[in-house]
Amino acid sequence: MQSKKNPRSILKSCSQTCKQEIYRAALRYRKAGLSLIPIATNQSKAPAFDLLPLINADGSKQNERKSWKVFQKRKPHRSEINHWYSLDKDIYGIAIVAGKVSGNLEILDLDNSDIIEPFCLEVESRAPGLLDKLPKVETPRPGLHCYYRCEKIEGNQKLAKIIPSDSANAQTIIETRGEGGYCLAPPSPATCHPSLKCYQYYGDKDLSMIPQITITERKHLLEAARVFDECSKISPQKTRPTLSKKKQYDLTRPGDDFNFRGKWAEILEPHGWMYAGTGTDHTDRWTRPGKDQGFCSASTNYMESDLLYVFSSNAEPFEINTAYSKFHAYTLLNCAGDFSEAASELKFRGYGKNRYDLKSKRSWRKDLRK
Incomplete structure (x- = not known):
């Protein structure tokens, strides 16, 4: 101007x-x-x-x-x-x-x-x-x-x-x-x-x-x-979890386990996204690649949803006014939208094991006592 x-x-x-x-x-x-x-x-x-x-x-x-x-x-x-x-x-x-x-x-x-x-x-x-x-x-x-x-x-x-x-x-x-x-x-x-x-x-x-x-x-x-609207993001009825994350996800599946344990910074920052602070609605803000730091292109965890919501039309591969889980975002950024390939990668990285199977843990402790 x-x-x-x-x-x-x-x-x-x-x-x-x-x-x-x-x-x-x-x-x-x-x-x-x-x-x-x-x-x-x-x-x-x-x-x-x-x-x-x-x-x-x-x-x-x-x-x-x-x-x-x-x-x-x-x-x-x-x-x-x-x-x-x-x-x-x-x-x-x-x-x-x-x-x-x-x-x-x-x-x-x-x-x-x-x-x-x-x-x-x-x-x-x-x-x-x-x-x-x-x-x-x-x-x-x-x-x-x-x-x-x-x-x-x-x-x-x-x-x-x-x-x-x-x-x-x-x-x-x-x-x-x-x-x-x-x-x-x-x-x-x-x-x-x-x-x-x-x-x-x-x-x-x-x-x-x-x-x-x-x-x-x-x-x-x-x-x-x-882009600067902070209120018309995601419908709370559609996104606010009613159960704990542990009960929502089947943690034996790599994608669900990644949604539960993954961090948004680990997903976005390697691809040029920059953290832009916390908004007035307590969401984390992100600036897309190619923009000056501080300008908001997306938010995460709106209404405790643990989702990425993108409100920039220049944030490929994401679409404007669309919400993404961590597994979905990881798949688009790293595997060109191939969910099978993304699941294989995450399984190789240790996601999707029976780490939270309480019965297995009790059996393991019993074996140790023997």
């Missing part, structure tokens, strides 16, 4: 926001094919409802209410923009409405500064140069909005969640604003946001320069975002 340097000259830094600049930006956004709405300056990020038109869903006068949803279907008229941002009125912010009305606009919203750089690197590994094409806005949290148009878009989606160490509730860190959504944009006043901070451009592209990307490029963006 390009470094944050001079914002576009057409839009001053949000710290220098004035009515004239907001009005000028609103006109330019509309000319660029974007629908927009006015935002209240009460730190709520909510629409300025007092400026919006009345609608009534059922045609009755008593159910009339002011709503921004009309601008999900059409762009505001020039006269409406003049009314919202005229110099004799209070100051208001700007939000861009996503969806078909804005030329199939979708906005990727990264709400955690810690994942911005890893996300950008993940996208770059999948689609080099893609992020450089997109206008980007630094948000007050701080976070990042990435704007693009695509033939295929959807409604708002939550792509990645984490569970903070100080909370039991999941927190969304990456989502989209698609059909039915909106995002605040520069040069909205700082008083539009609870933090009293501004939205500012990141890089050298503004919202009059939103490109059309391909369906494949959009897929790369969404898949890169899902």
